[in-house]
Amino acid sequence: MIINKSGDGSGWLFPESFAYLLESQGSDGGWDPLQQSTRSLGYPNSLWLTDCIIHSLAALLALCRHARGPDPPADVSPILGARSFLHQKLSIWTLEDITHLGFELLMPVHLLLLQEEGIKFEFPSKVKLFRKFQEASAVDLDWLYDEAPCQVPLFSLEAYIGKLDFSRLSHLPTSSGVAASPASTAAFLIHFPRWSAQCEAYLRRIVIRGPGKGNGSVPRVFPLELFEPTWVLATLLEVGFTKEHLGAAQVDLLLQFLYRNLKDDGVIGATKAFFLDAEDTSRALMLLNLNGYNLSPVSLVTRFEVEDCFATFDTKISKHVKSISVNGNMLYSLPQYPTPSTIVPQIEKVARFLCKQWRTHSTEIQDHWNISFYYTLMRIAQPLALLMSAHSQNRLSLSLDLFQGLAPDCLQGIRTLILAHQHADGTWGRLPCPEETAYAVVALAHIKSSHVIPADEGSLDPAMHRATRVLWQACVSKCPSPDRLWTGKVLHGISSVREAYMLAALRIGMNHVSLADSNPLTASLYRLWSW
Structure with a gap:
């Protein structure tokens, strides 16, 4: 979802990552890295549903941004498939026995961002989820504006979109992006008012040299040198x-x-x-x-x-x-x-x-x-x-x-x-x-x-x-x-x-x-x- 604002061109950065996203979409319209459908014994629903919903919400948001960006794809079936998949999975999802860190922030933020794209989901657990979101987001984040590297467990900068003033976060990037998180680094590049060549270089390095070896995929955290x-x-x-x-x-x-x-x-x-x-x-x-x-x-x-x-x-x-x-x-x-x-x-x-x-x-x-x-x-x-x-x-x-x-x-x-x-x-x-x-x-x-x-x-x-x-x-x-x-x-x-x-x-x-x-x-x- 990163548009090149560096002055050295225009259009979307990392087209290989968007291609990987499209290739990874399942026949049912969702994204399921746990490959639940191929297992004789699988993950519990509390783990699997949460996992594929988080992946699919982020993927659908990327599809929507590309659909209204420069050179939009002609085929809208991936968006329709993802909407159908998420509607079905959210209808049976509950908040019980979830181990995913920050789901109470990530899921609501992505749902709100999708709503801005004209896609709104209603589901039985939505009220409970947003109640947890209100509690989890009611934290003081002023410490992030201090002129010092991020040294506390900020797993997901993207979970605070709408709450953070990104213009005051210029001190966060290092040679390892923002807190060694590709997702947080991408969120910074998207929402920071100026371009960060350091963040772009970090993301290019992990796309090319990370575990995916250039196929467009990126790891959760990189590097893990210790x-x-x-x-x-x-x-x-x-x-x-x-x-x-x-x-x-x-x-x-x-x-x-x-x-x-x-x-x-x-x-x-x-x-x-x-x-x-x-x-x-x-x-x-x-x-x-x-x-x-x-x-x-x-x-x-x-x-x-x-x-x-x-x-x-x-x-x-x-x-x-x-x-x-x-x-x-x-x-x-x-x-x-x-x-x-x-x-x-x-x-x-x-x-x-x-x-x-x-x-x-x-x-x-x-x-x-x-x-x-x-x-x-x-x-x-x-x-x-x-x-x-x-x-x-x-x-x-x-x-x-x-x-x-x-x-x-x-x-x-x-x-x-x-x-x-x-x-x-x-x-x-x-x-x-x-x-x-x-x-x-x-x-x-x-x-x-x-x-x-x-x-x-x-x-x-x-x-x-x-x-x-x-x-x-x-x-x-x-x-x-x-x-x-x-x-x-x-x-x-x-x-x-x-x-x-x-x-x-x-x-x-x-x-x-x-x-x-x-x-x-x-x-x-x-x-x-x-x-």
């Missing part, structure tokens, strides 16, 4: 891969890069252009401390600790997101600090928070940042197992009720639940998909290593054995794109993280599977991971 190396390396190294397995020289360069970004404030975010957060910081600290950097978590604790756990974002953000994933990563990181005895109160606080979440929700437990039930279970089991081992080895002294009761009960309950829900083909999950199966295997392997399960209990090995066969086949087949399990404005997948978890599950799964009755495939896998 998130991706942190999560991939941490996922692999914490299950037994070594720097030598992965290429010592390259790993050292990545570690040095992370250290340079962490050393000044002691905290990082997913990208240098993004706000700071507890999860990426804890993953980076754990990774660096595993490799001899001996870094203190003081800044991490000071900035993110709240009453009963750790918040995702800085404590000055009024709305804390209490995430199991964030606190699970915190608990995995803190005991690996060189002197963990100095932060036992924080360690126990997080452990109790995770155990409470399990005891309160168990079969319905869900994290804020990933829709997979098994991701959440893994994020609880992995650090609790590490905690049990640290206590058993006298590296950490825990309260008796935590060591003898809460943590073992939690691990045993998670183990029972995971085993009970494995599919006959060895997979886990409601889709199912290799990434969810990998989460389950990593969780089971850590539970087994904690020794809270009797040594002669034999149900874990067969389950992990069946799963590793499936994961190996998935690695061989090289699925071109990951399932969309991660939440945000829309659901998305992260290929590098998906592959890292699959490799981690294969590695740790084979370490914990007995070879007494293995077949040739199992034996070859074991040799592969026993370099």
Whole structure:
């Protein structure tokens, strides 16, 4: 929807993105990146409907803008199809169990913008949606006008169209656009009264060099130069891969890069252009401390600790997101600090928070940042197992009720639940998909290593054995794109993280599977991971 106002020409910028939009429209008139119609087991309606509605509202708005812009397309059938699709989907959409961040802003703003184009939708949940919109938009945004880079969780600049004075936001763009968000950067270019060559260059770079490699598509956030190396390396190294397995020289360069970004404030975010957060910081600290950097978590604790756990974002953000994933990563990181005895109160606080979440929700437990039930279970089991081992080895002294009761009960309950829900083909999950199966295997392997399960209990090995066969086949087949399990404005997948978890599950799964009755495939896998 960006018209060239640079003075170097006229017309629409990024025609390849408009072409991609047209090519991606489904036969039913909508945009459905989750590909629900092709699945035997699909996403819940609360996730799928919200996702395809948000995509389709934005796409329809682009079609309408092009229809009244320079060189309008002669074919109006895409607009008619999109209107019909949205009318049908909105008629059955409700506000229940939605995980999409900012939907209460994005959907109403797009509906209002479409109304300006002459397209108005009426649907049963509209009054409730706009009531939430009034609440969500009644925030003070004057801080955005301060002459400083955006360092708070502004996921969607486009969600504040009509509320923000874009003429006062000239300080927001950096070499990473506006908050490393293509959508926010595009909104800035459309509504800022002057042209930003910096924003245009950022968008051109991600269209050409981003994951779409010039096909017109763009990622949700770009770049993720801190998130991706942190999560991939941490996922692999914490299950037994070594720097030598992965290429010592390259790993050292990545570690040095992370250290340079962490050393000044002691905290990082997913990208240098993004706000700071507890999860990426804890993953980076754990990774660096595993490799001899001996870094203190003081800044991490000071900035993110709240009453009963750790918040995702800085404590000055009024709305804390209490995430199991964030606190699970915190608990995995803190005991690996060189002197963990100095932060036992924080360690126990997080452990109790995770155990409470399990005891309160168990079969319905869900994290804020990933829709997979098994991701959440893994994020609880992995650090609790590490905690049990640290206590058993006298590296950490825990309260008796935590060591003898809460943590073992939690691990045993998670183990029972995971085993009970494995599919006959060895997979886990409601889709199912290799990434969810990998989460389950990593969780089971850590539970087994904690020794809270009797040594002669034999149900874990067969389950992990069946799963590793499936994961190996998935690695061989090289699925071109990951399932969309991660939440945000829309659901998305992260290929590098998906592959890292699959490799981690294969590695740790084979370490914990007995070879007494293995077949040739199992034996070859074991040799592969026993370099």
